[in-house]
Amino acid sequence: MKLTQNVILLLKDLIQIESFSKNEALTAQRIEKWFKNHNIPYNMRDNNIWAVNKNYDHKKPTLLLNSHHDTVYPNEAYTRDPFKADIIDGKLFGLGSNDAGGSLVSLIALFTHYYEYENPAYNLLMVASAEEEIAGKKSLRSLIPYLPKIDLAIIGEPTNMELAVAEKGLIVFDLSIKGTPSHAAHPNEDNPLMKISQVIEKIKNISFDKNSPLLGPVKITLSQINAGNQHNVVPSEVKMVLDVRVNEYYKNSEINNLIVNSLPCDVKARSLHLESSSIDVNHPLVIAGKKLGRSTYGSPTLSDQAALSCPSLKLGPGDSKRSHTADEFIYIHEIEEGIKLYIDLLKQIL
Structure with missing residues (x-):
């Protein structure tokens, strides 16, 4: 032809x-x-x-x-x-x-x-x-x-x-765990790095009931953690990134609301457009x-x-x-x- x-x-x-x-x-x-x-x-x-x-x-x-x-x-x-x-x-x-x-x-x-x-x-x-x-x-x-x-x-x-x-749809979330910066030699009860485990545990416990026969479950992946740049300084913040793949049973707004309300840190979605x-x-x-x-x-x-x-x-x-x-x-x-x-x-x- x-x-x-x-x-x-x-x-x-x-x-x-x-x-x-x-x-x-x-x-x-x-x-x-x-x-x-x-x-x-x-x-x-x-x-x-x-x-x-x-x-x-x-x-x-x-x-x-x-x-x-x-x-x-x-x-x-x-x-x-x-x-x-x-x-x-x-x-x-x-x-x-x-x-x-x-x-x-x-x-x-x-x-x-x-x-x-x-x-x-x-x-x-x-x-x-x-x-x-x-x-x-x-x-x-x-x-x-x-x-x-x-x-x-x-x-x-x-x-x-x-x-x-x-x-599958996609939402990328930026997470921020705030704390108090200090010299590493001094006591600090508000070290944001010590709060990471709490956030990760909450992420692990998030569940979604609707499992798609075509796309499977909603998949949450912790893909990045960044904090600090000196050995003797406690940082003021830990930044994390979540990659969330959404099946056809959920709107991105639903996923956003659940994750924002589930995590003990600041959570912001980069975009909710990718349904x-x-x-x-x-x-x-x-x-x-x-x-x-x-x-x-x-x-x-x-x-x-x-x-x-x-x-x-x-x-x-x-x-x-x-x-x-x-x-x-x-x-x-x-x-x-x-x-x-x-x-x-x-x-x-x-």
Whole structure:
């Protein structure tokens, strides 16, 4: 299929353009060129670019097709040039090839395929978004007020084209244990370091009743402790960080209230925006995927689904285990099969 060949060339171009989060202007321009070449009107805001289907009808529900074109920085273990898009033994190498370039160009192919589709049941809204890797201020979330109302979404991330019907949310908490600073040689009954064990014990005793069959329990992890910088000085404060992964049965505000009220220290959430996401396993979109032999599962990793309030499905070619790894790659056949599956999936609901 010529469309498939062309989006693989598009992906090769995107790989060869540096597009770290906040610096995606040049990849946005390359995607813009795709829309121009296919006579598809589009809009841009910051480094986000979007378009709607030719027969858009504001009376109909809208299906969002979204993936991102920013990347993380390459890690030090790379043995290849991360910006060299080589195809070797059926593998397309390069930074962002798997996360999430393969999904992005496959969704662009899907959108282009159905762009002129007459009388669709859903409007199609294609968004190539920026700053996903850092959940930035100019990411998909910033775009929502400027887009048509979204009723359903497919978020393109590497899932081996299996149906990620739920995704854990995230809250990062900064904890502060206050005390009285002093010289280490003097008595001090208010040493904040001596209070750490009390806080840790309270953290260990926090429990959540709702256990998800897809995502498991809410997971609380103490990931950082920082205090003091001199051996002979008792610090005035101990700083700790909690990483909390939230299943679909809880709102982040509920988790925040429980943790704030449970711990004997100052607690502040960095953000409550990164909610868990899910779609009913009996939703027509999920049923359509199952008819194509796809299985359902819960994803522990975060995506732009967190910006949405509508039902959303995470689905895309590639393997999540390759994301952010050295010498990142995606198989060409994964893209080819992904495009076909996307097209067959939408055929059932459009």
